[in-house]
Amino acid sequence: MSNKKQKMDPRVMRTRQLLRDALVELIDERGYEKITVQDITERATLNRATFYLHYSDKLDLLYQSTKEILNDLLNNLNVTFEDKVEFDFSKDADEPHDTFMHLFEQISLNSKLYKVFLTEKDIPYFFSGLKKIIIDFISNGINFTQPDDKKLTVPRELAVRYFAAAFLEVIVWWLENDMPYSPKFMATQLMRITVKGPYLEHPFGK
Known part of the structure; x- marks a missing residue:
């Protein structure tokens, strides 16, 4: 995970962070089941095409975010x-x-x-x-x-x-x-x- 992060383009990291932050905010406000990819991209001020460059759907975003955070904890x-x-x-x-x-x-x-x-x-x-x-x-x-x-x-x-x-x-x-x-x-x-x-x-x- 750490090597992956070092090689990742800073713009890609920023995009993924924006999408993850939007996901967390929206889950907090509405609950996971009630939000859509459109809601996430609007909150992150990104378009849907950008979202799909990184994730297949909102479940993929949730899963990858979960894995990244837990790996960060483990590595630290x-x-x-x-x-x-x-x-x-x-x-x-x-x-x-x-x-x-x-x-x-x-x-x-x-x-x-x-x-x-x-x-x-x-x-x-x-x-x-x-x-x-x-x-x-x-x-x-x-x-x-x-x-x-x-x-x-x-x-x-x-x-x-x-x-x-x-x-x-x-x-x-x-x-x-x-x-x-x-x-x-x-x-x-x-x-x-x-x-x-x-x-x-x-x-x-x-």
């Missing part, structure tokens, strides 16, 4: 947990690891698209695609911090799914509330609650 989660071996999760939970930062920064760059695509009922595969990325993200983190299954309190796959569901719900909440906190704040809080839990002191006794 490029600092693995192993790349920062000096990071001590037991001591540094108040300073987010780079991977947590990259997650929220990338989502914030395309916040309207994420918000619309995650809440639009006709785009379930966007949620599924993001869920898979988050599951892999969580799995890599747990595998790095504790590779020994015997030292986990629950089965590894259960823990991965639990945290992935929580991450997704937090991301949706953040977007639906128009990102009241910065990406760094969100990354810090999510990492803190993942590593330390929500309590300053154990509420059920020592």
